Amino acid sequence: xxxxxPRLEPLLARVERPARYIGCEDGAQxxxxxxxxxxxxxxxxxxxxxxxxxxxxxxxxxxxxxxxxALAERAYAPWTDLEVELRAHRVPLFSLENHLPAxxxxxxxxxxxxxxxxxxxxNCVDLAGVPVRAEGRGEAxxxxxxxxxxxxxxxxxxxxxxxxxxxxxxxxxxxINEVVVDWKRSGxxxxxxxxxxxxxxxxxxxxxxxxxxxxxxxPRLVAIEPRYRDVPARVEKxxxxxxxxxxxxxxQLVPLTExxxxxxxxxxxxxxxxxxxxxxxxxxxxxxRERSAEQVRTMVAAGLRRSGYDEVALTSxxxxxxxxxEAVVGSIMDLGDNISVALPSLRVDAFTVGIAAQLQKxxxxxxxxxPEAGTWRMRQVINKLIRExxxxxxxxxxxxxxxxxxxxxxxxxxxxxxxxDTLGITELARNCVAIGQRHQKGxxxxxxxxxxxxxxxxxxxxxxxxxxSELERKINLLRxxxxxxxxxxLRWHDPKATLIEGLMARGDRRVGAVIExxxxxxxxxxxxxxxxxxxxxxxxxxxxxxxxxxxxxxxxTEDEALPWDHLSxxxxxxxxxxxxxxxxxxxxxxxxxxxxxxxxxxxxxxxIEHVVASAVPPAGGSQGTGQDLSSGHVVxxxxxxxRPASAAEVGAGNA
Amino acid sequence: xxxxxxxxKLGKVRFVSHRDLARIxxxxxxxxxxxxxxxxxxxxxxxxxxxxALSVGHESWAEYLDVDLTEDLDxxxxxxxxxxxSAVLPxxxxxxxxxxxxxxxxxxxxxxxxxxxxxxAMDGGSLLDAAASVEALLGASSVFVTRExxxxxxxxxxxxxxxxxxxxxDRADCEHGVVLRAEIGTQPRTLRPAELIGALGPMWxxxxxxxxxxxxxxxxxxxxxxxxxxxxxxxxxxxVCAT
Ligand code: B12
Ligand code: SF4
Numbered sequence: 025x026x027x028x029x030p031r032l033e034p035l036l037a038r039v040e041r042p043a044r045y046i047g048c049e050d051g052a053q054x055x056x057x058x059x060x061x062x063x064x065x066x067x068x069x070x071x072x073x074x075x076x077x078x079x080x081x082x083x084x085x086x087x088x089x090x091x092x093x094a095l096a097e098r099a100y101a102p103w104t105d106l107e108v109e110l111r112a113h114r115v116p117l118f119s120l121e122n123h124l125p126a127x128x129x130x131x132x133x134x135x136x137x138x139x140x141x142x143x144x145x146x147n148c149v150d151l152a153g154v155p156v157r158a159e160g161r162g163e164a165x166x167x168x169x170x171x172x173x174x175x176x177x178x179x180x181x182x183x184x185x186x187x188x189x190x191x192x193x194x195x196x197x198x199x200i201n202e203v204v205v206d207w208k209r210s211g212x213x214x215x216x217x218x219x220x221x222x223x224x225x226x227x228x229x230x231x232x233x234x235x236x237x238x239x240x241x242x243p244r245l246v247a248i249e250p251r252y253r254d255v256p257a258r259v260e261k262x263x264x265x266x267x268x269x270x271x272x273x274x275x276q277l278v279p280l281t282e283x284x285x286x287x288x289x290x291x292x293x294x295x296x297x298x299x300x301x302x303x304x305x306x307x308x309x310x311x312x313r314e315r316s317a318e319q320v321r322t323m324v325a326a327g328l329r330r331s332g333y334d335e336v337a338l339t340s341x342x343x344x345x346x347x348x349x350e351a352v353v354g355s356i357m358d359l360g361d362n363i364s365v366a367l368p369s370l371r372v373d374a375f376t377v378g379i380a381a382q383l384q385k386x387x388x389x390x391x392x393x394x395p396e397a398g399t400w401r402m403r404q405v406i407n408k409l410i411r412e413x414x415x416x417x418x419x420x421x422x423x424x425x426x427x428x429x430x431x432x433x434x435x436x437x438x439x440x441x442x443x444x445d446t447l448g449i450t451e452l453a454r455n456c457v458a459i460g461q462r463h464q465k466g467x468x469x470x471x472x473x474x475x476x477x478x479x480x481x482x483x484x485x486x487x488x489x490x491x492x493s494e495l496e497r498k499i500n501l502l503r504x505x506x507x508x509x510x511x512x513x514l515r516w517h518d519p520k521a522t523l524i525e526g527l528m529a530r531g532d533r534r535v536g537a538v539i540e541x542x543x544x545x546x547x548x549x550x551x552x553x554x555x556x557x558x559x560x561x562x563x564x565x566x567x568x569x570x571x572x573x574x575x576x577x578x579x580x581t582e583d584e585a586l587p588w589d590h591l592s593x594x595x596x597x598x599x600x601x602x603x604x605x606x607x608x609x610x611x612x613x614x615x616x617x618x619x620x621x622x623x624x625x626x627x628x629x630x631x632i633e634h635v636v637a638s639a640v641p642p643a644g645g646s647q648g649t650g651q652d653l654s655s656g657h658v659v660x661x662x663x664x665x666x667r668p669a670s671a672a673e674v675g676a677g678n679a
Numbered sequence: 680x681x682x683x684x685x686x687x688k689l690g691k692v693r694f695v696s697h698r699d700l701a702r703i704x705x706x707x708x709x710x711x712x713x714x715x716x717x718x719x720x721x722x723x724x725x726x727x728x729x730x731x732a733l734s735v736g737h738e739s740w741a742e743y744l745d746v747d748l749t750e751d752l753d754x755x756x757x758x759x760x761x762x763x764x765s766a767v768l769p770x771x772x773x774x775x776x777x778x779x780x781x782x783x784x785x786x787x788x789x790x791x792x793x794x795x796x797x798x799x800a801m802d803g804g805s806l807l808d809a810a811a812s813v814e815a816l817l818g819a820s821s822v823f824v825t826r827e828x829x830x831x832x833x834x835x836x837x838x839x840x841x842x843x844x845x846x847x848x849d850r851a852d853c854e855h856g857v858v859l860r861a862e863i864g865t866q867p868r869t870l871r872p873a874e875l876i877g878a879l880g881p882m883w884x885x886x887x888x889x890x891x892x893x894x895x896x897x898x899x900x901x902x903x904x905x906x907x908x909x910x911x912x913x914x915x916x917x918x919v920c921a922t
Binding site: 049278331 | 691692694695696698699702703705706707708709710717723735736767769770771885
């Protein structure tokens with residue numbers, strides 16, 4: 025292996041933001057390659073600025089580099105200007121640490137967090153000089169492995185990726201490494217690639233698509249079944265029982281050039297059981313595993329000291345739910361005068377004036393809440409049981425503590441949504457502006473609206489996504505209403521991109537041909553508005569003889585085989601179906617972290633349980649009960665010892 | 680109290696922008712636990728004063744930064760600070776000298792510096808071609824180039840900025856092509872090395888540009904804002920010098 029740096033260096037003088045390609049971050053390692061070490065190249069298939077802050081790859085980077093028989097370097101998708109130069113000068117995709125050619129690594133390990141990055145994965149593999157289709161690879165080529173949330177429906181990428189990892193990577197990455205090291209030590213002899221894939225297929229949590237046969241009946245998928253008896257019929261996700269055992273990253277990378285979320289990140293818990301029915305992240309990462317407040321404090325203090333950052337984000341899917349959050353935030357603020365704390369995902373009903381006051385000491389510019397839907401009825405359907413009063417109290421708390429700008433996130437195109445529900449969005453926003461004006465002049469509320477995309481392993485996986493024209497109609501309704509409302513600023517996602525996200529999210533293996541054609545026609549960086557072009561996708565679908573209606577807009581039936589039925593997030597399919605029926609009747613479901621278990625399967629199936637320090641929800645608001653609880657009061661839920669509920673208890677009475 | 684630091688920007692970090700470098704310094708200063716003065720306002724920033732900006736991709740042995748502190752530092756702390764900075768700065772950015780300077784009354788670094796010395800490696804011709812280009816430029820009484828200034832194209836005579844131009848010969852050992860040593864004036868505004876190369880003729884292409892020194896003119900000569908220490912600098916990370 026030899027570095028590409030001398031060839032790359034002159035090219036960097038000609039591209040935008042060359043600092044993306046130099047590495048040299050604080051926390052970056054310079055691993056020594058050796059025959060007894062499996063060499064991993066961890067790749068985020070988007071730009072450096074977007075990919076660097078991903079914590080998943082940073083965790084794996086450290087775990088692998090701590091091992092004697094492994095090493096890891098990193099790469100990100102080169103921007104289009106550098107890609108042109110690389111191709112023109114025959115320079116391959118490279119690692120940032122030693123600037124080595126990607127094709128010389130043993131594993132290309134991708135993180136898939138967003139569906140619209142799929143064409144970038146193909147592009148990175150191709151830039152590495154590796155055949156894009158898995159079947160074209162031999163012993164000389166690296167293994168292409170992918171993890172991350174999108175692997176819960178890996179089928180659209182099944183022809184391009186050798187193995188997918190389902191669930192938490194902390195443990196399984198070492199198990200995979202052992203298989204790869206053996207392969208490397210044995211000299212990667214002819215025919216050994218097939219054997220290595222076969223061995224990987226038996227590692228729990230690893231799905232090797234080439235080991236499965238897919239049968240169709242016309243457009244209908246019939247089944248995805250293993251080809252061999254030692255290959256599991258169903259791949260179960262991996263879940264680490266305790267986050268406390270994995271205090272990673274210990275040396276978070278501190279980039280030299282500004283990235284999105286350029287700050288210290290400390291993951292305070294993984295998993296979320298609020299049970300929002302649209303949220304795949306919540307469903308697939310159950311149960312809740314909190315770090316102790318003590319460990320959070322230590323990681324924050326050490327991280328700030330080491331990095332020189334003055335801002336820390338406490339990350340999770342709903343940070344206000346962290347046991348004792350106010351005390352933790354308070355103790356972080358005490359670390360220094362100019363330290364600020366960001367809580368990226370705030371539930372409004374758990375956001376108290378206490379937290380607002382703590383946070384505002386650092387004078388953050390904006391605060392974001394996600395009510396997700398405009399009416400109480402709609403929020404019951406999606407099980408985001410936030411009362412309007414909760415939102416108003418949170419907004420009031422924010423404005424009265426000195427915030428000037430509040431951002432609200434909403435989804436449109438939800439199941440059973442009427443125009444009244446849609447317009448509830450602008451109505452809520454108007455009321456928030458009015459609250460703000462009681463405290464200060466010129467307050468503004470930014471409303472960000474995204475089109476809803478049904479995701480695998482959620483109760484909405486059977487729902488037919490709204491068409492582009494339906495979403496456009498709803499956005500136009502909102503636009504004309506917002507125009508009449510002073511202080512309300514509306515932003516929205518392009519419904520055309522939403523359509524393609526839906527195609528990737530619930531497509532089957534046949535959609536791979538579409539991805540490949542779009543990539544071949546130059547369709548990379550589809551996450552970026554300036555590069556997204558729907559016509560490429562429409563053409564590729566037509567050429568493949570596939571219909572977006574079939575994959576995206578059609579309601580699915582209970583007995584239908586789904587492309588991800590051979591994978592498992594622990595969740596029982598009948599639990600999800602029941603939750604879907606409940607949704608249609610606008611019946612809510614409580615958070616099982618503080619109320620009895622309803623046996624969704626995520627803990628019961630794997631012999632694990634919630635790790636939460638507090639037996640009751642944080643005080644304030646309605647806390648998902650939908651009841652009128654005055655702020656500051658504890659939600660009256662009774663806590664029973666953790667045990668799986670019996671079938672009789674679960675029944676249909678989930679509400 | 681105002682602290683002046685002299686530092687390098689060598690090797691891979693030369694692709695980092697001026698703005699990014701300021702952020703890198705902010706973090707380094709926080710890690711060194713210095714009592715930095717902050718600006719007031721909605722989002723307070725440390726009170727830093729950088730010297731002349733360096734274009735992305737160019738290297739330097741002589742960058743400067745003034746930092747305002749709220750408390751005075753004692754001698755012992757000061758003496759250890761250069762090495763301490765280097766330890767928390769990225770590879771290629773090393774603090775080579777440090778001193779206390781007058782915090783008010785004086786000119787800012789940008790106003791005070793009158794010229795820079797550059798080492799400019801170019802491709803596009805032989806040593807003889809270069810000699811001809813240099814001679815032509817030095818022999819001319821005025822050299823007009825069009826350049827962008829605040830969004831407008833202006834026609835400037837750059838000849839007065841070129842104080843000295845010396846050909847270093849074809850350093851074949853470094854494979855760095857033709858190497859020029861140039862002293863370029865920086866007042867009232869500076870001439871960029873890229874503009875100088877353009878003025879030498881269309882065949883020349885920049886290969887490697889390194890700022891070697893910055894100068895402040897006096898009646899009786901010139902002086903660096905902060906000179907390098909006489910002896911070796913033990914904490915200088917030599918691996919960057921190879922690039
Ligand atoms: C930080 C963050 C960002 C950052 C960094 C990018 C990123 N995705 O990490 C920024 C701000 C740039 C960002 C942007 C976006 N994000 Co974001 N982001 C997050 C956040 C808060 C944390 C991600 C993270 O670090 N997780 C923690 C690590 C530990 O998990 P992980 O990455 O999944 O990795 C683990 C496993 O998956 C596995 N694994 C992962 N990769 C690999 C690879 C191998 C080889 C192996 C063996 C294992 C493995 O091992 C890891 C350790 O267990 C999550 C929410 C959350 N708390 O999870 C949202 C989230 C991932 N983002 C989301 C979204 C929607 C986006 C955007 C599309 C938003 C937008 N509309 O612009 C963009 C897309 C960016 C892009 N092009 O990729 C959604 C994804 C929704 C979905 N697909 O279902 C999430 C879940 C938030 C949410 N609740 O909706 N995001
Ligand atoms: S198994 Fe029970 S406790 Fe665990 S996430 Fe599912 S419902 Fe909640």
